[in-house]
Amino acid sequence: MATDLETGLLRAFATAARAGSISRAAAALGHTQPSLSQRLQKLERAVGQRLLHRTASGVVLTRAGEALLPYAERILALSAQARTVTGQVLAGRCGVGLIEDLTAAPLPQALADFAHANPGSTLELVSVPGPAMRRAFDTGRIQLALVDPTYLPEPPRWTVRLPLAWSAAPGVDLTRDPLPLVLFSPPCRWRAPVLDVLRAHGRAWRVAFESTSLAGVQAAVRAGLGAAALLATNVAPGTVAPGLPALPEVELGLVRGAATDGDPLVDAVEELLRRLTAVPG
Incomplete structure (x- = not known):
């Protein structure tokens, strides 16, 4: 059975x-x-x-x-939604801003499930660069944003630290000097700490490919152009790159518009985001 x-x-x-x-x-x-x-x-x-x-x-x-x-x-x-909505009807609209790195994780599917479970509500997910994310927040298009806290003017309600991990195709020689890197283009704020780690360990490196797009970086990794530092949840099976220096964690913050305090729908979505990122209540 x-x-x-x-x-x-x-x-x-x-x-x-x-x-x-x-x-x-x-x-x-x-x-x-x-x-x-x-x-x-x-x-x-x-x-x-x-x-x-x-x-x-x-x-x-x-x-x-x-x-x-x-x-x-x-x-x-x-399960979280069932606890949240028991005896409560959620309605209205909530815009959620996510950095692109989170759109490849299961989080968007969880939000889609939430929307299906609450047909009276409307969720809009927005993933755009920092300046555009700030405009979306300032104009009220999004009420919640899970992003690099420096992108937005409001202080985060809570933060979470997520691990980075090295990713490379199996054929890439990780002992090569200089090490070929696949990087996110500036102004990515995770780029400098990654390079600082390599410098601290005496590893020379060269830029083999760079892109503003997560999909572009992942495609370059699969093609064997070099090693990339990704959120651990975005490292595809078979592309784990052992033996390279340990990477730092990166910080994301949940920013919420002050005018939404007490909104049951926004409360429920924030709680869902908190649970999905394992932030203690």
Whole structure:
């Protein structure tokens, strides 16, 4: 007989996948590291496959984990929505601004599920460069923005730190000097810290490809042009690049328009974003 997957186990898995580290996920969930490891092992036994590949710098998704993560995120999002909307009808409009790096993660699907579960509400997702994001916020097109906090004038209500990880096609020689890099074009604020890490470890580098687009960077990685620093959730299976210097975390903040205080729909969407990024309440 098939066994239902426990929500708690899926939450442990999704949080570890987003954090890129079992220790960071344990801290976010209020568990000990051994306890969280046991939960992950229990889920792997239930599905019969390894879901996370353990490395010296953290964890990355296996192919099975990559396949399961969107379903885990959807189950957790629907569970959160059920708790939020029980006995409450949500209606109105909410614009949500996301940096492009988050649009490749399961988060947009969770927001789409939220919209389907609340037919009286309208959600608009916006992913544009920093100046355009600020205009969208100032004009009221978006009420919530999960972005680099420096993009917008309002101070963030909360912040989350997400791990970066190296990604490269299997054929790329990561010992090459200088190291070929696939970079996001300026004014990407993650670029300088990545280069600083390489300098601190005495690694020479050269720019093999750069783009303002996440899709462009990922395509260049798949083509074998070089190594790229991506959010851990955007590293495709088979492109984990071991042996390079550990990368810093990057900070995102949730900014909310002051005029939306007390709006039940915006409250619910913010809570959903908080849960999906594993920010303690």
